[in-house]
Amino acid sequence: MTKRFLTAALLLSVSVIPAYAAKTSLVVGMPIEPPGLDPTIAAPVAIREVTWVNLYEGLVRIDRNGKVQPLLAKSWEVSPDGLTYTFRLQEGVKFHDGSAFDSADVKFAFDRARDPKSTNAQKQIFAPIDTIETPDPATVVIKLKETSGNFLTYLGWGDAVIVAPESAATNAANPVGTGPFKFKSWTRGDRVELVRNADYWQKDKIKLDSVTFRFISDAQAQVAALKAGDVDAFPNLGAPELFAEFKKDSRFKAVAGNTEGEIVAGMNNAKKPFDDVRVRRALMHAIDRKALVEGAYSGFGQPIGSFFSPNHPAFVDMTGVIPYDVEKAKALLKEAGYGNGLSITIKSPQMAYASRSAELLSAMMAEAGVELKIIPTEFPAKWIEEVFKAKDYDMTIVAHTEPLDIDIFARDNYYFNYKNDKFKAVVAEAAKTTDEKARFAKYAEAQKILAEDVPALFLFQLPKLGVWNAKVQGLWENSPIPSNDVTEVSWSE
């Protein structure tokens, strides 16, 4: 390798090679394959990681710094009472099937998403909407029932992208959006290929001709694919212990960024013994979060004590509320009537962070007299079926990677089976509050309630360990929203 580099350097230095055009194709590696390609009907993050802003576009988007930016809406006004949003749409935008984009598509997409029969994973986005009016093809007026502090941010998510009535029903297998790349093919179990949309409304901004997403779940194989050049970028490398190798290798850029993903060991709060807060607190006391991060993620990742991203300005460090204290854990278990031991199970998906954490949790809980049996499961399909839908579990472990998703603990029928009216009220209040300072104070209160009530074991923030070819520019270093935005990617020469 070094030899080849030297030769190349030598050749370049004497300028015998004419400058050749930079590469215009990109292969992005992902650990998990999406179950479909429509982000408006299902929760898995992998769907957004392929399609969001690459294939589908929303009225607005979230940029790499987590800020809201215009997209299909070129501008908007909010009425002084915070209840009426008037969006001015981009004109001349076409869907990939050639049909024109206008205000009717926006109304259709949002009505479809908020329909009672819709399976949209983030219905709270649309919950405040009262009416959607389309006075002309380039204007959409959305009236809210109540104010919503996060409404615009939410509209930037994958769940709120605009789909057309002609193609919405078949988007999962044959996605049609307005984005810079259109769908070419999907080889199940292997790859999704997108190609440049020649009619894209801001096509001058796009440098790539094609993007391929390859699905490689095994960390060792991810590394091999990167080193062989089969994959140009792995925005989320599966094995942190292999990350260090790339840091030393000048052919690659290795960036340790952050995500919005909180890794939590969710508990079935409706089921014994988890209906007893003393048991939940005892289990939290039994966990040494620092050691967990070290063992499960080679020290990358920040310990958390509640369910809020450290990247968010409203974040409060709650790790001190229920600190690591095995004696306290034992005492609480005794008080709850489990002094002679407790045996529970954890359904652990295949992702390295999950299975390793589960093994560490099991070892740590053993010290407190709790037997935690590990039952392997498969994410997403089997996990969604058993845990998320059927709620047939004691404890489980996954990363929740949506930004600002603390309200999942306020949702009825969510897999935690957690019911806390006070928490619900605080979160609902926060969502309505348009004043930033007041809203953040409410979020701080909500974080505290969760930290004390422990509906799930709050473990650590999932880091984003990205590795890509050093010549690839424009990929995101952090993940303020789960995505693989390639719209600004180019190859340097």
Added chain:
Amino acid sequence: MTKRSRLPLNSALVVGGILTALLVVTALVSLVWTPEVPTRVRVALRLKAPGELGLLGTDHFGRDVASLLMVGAWNSLAIAWPAVLLGAAIGTAIGCAAAAWKGIADEIAMRVSDVVFAFPAVLSAIMIGALVGSGPLAAILAIAVFNVPVFARVTRGVALQVWTLDYIAAARAIGKHPLRITWEDVMPNIAGALIVQVTIQLALAILTEAGLSYLGLGVRPPNPSWGRMLSDAQTYLSQAPHLAIAPGIAIALSVLGLNLLGDGLRDALDPTLKGRGGSTS
């Protein structure tokens, strides 16, 4: 013919016997003593080299590799033994019945064996795992299922030879029931061949168990298993190669030991079988 004053020693028998004894003793000792508690996590002491901490170093959670290896030996045998014995019991019964009654019973037994034999152990483990849930029980069943046709064929082969002998013909002539002939006259004569086969199949079972655990279908974490130690070690190969080498050598030596023992036993028990292929893998 059925009684032998002493087993003639040969080098395969000696080396195989020593290696297998080592495996069994290690497994048994792990029940009462290990250098450290094998599941104790010591994150601050993770990825220590052999000698630096403990005889074989520590793994990615700071667990003692030597202790994990010892308990892994027990777990490996605890799956391999019952699986092979179960497979041998059923397979031998089928083989004996096929040899005793021949004809259509023989045909059916052998064709069914062929079908079962066509499924590799890993595949049947995945299917059985889907039925009873993956775990040690599924692994035992899968390896047993895989062993049934092996024993059915071996038993049938040697039993058919015994059935052609004169004294069996005599026994039949006086009206002795085929079941009694099988039990009293055939079994003692084929026992040697079966013992050899059990030894060889044990080696294969240990290898299969490691493979299943490597795929997450065998022993459940945090209970140590050689196969899973290997799969855990994979991504740490560049940082801590000892994590893969230790279980790798343990598996190789155990399989080698049992295979040599099987070969040695075969030569010792029946010199006429010498040179004939015994392994059906």
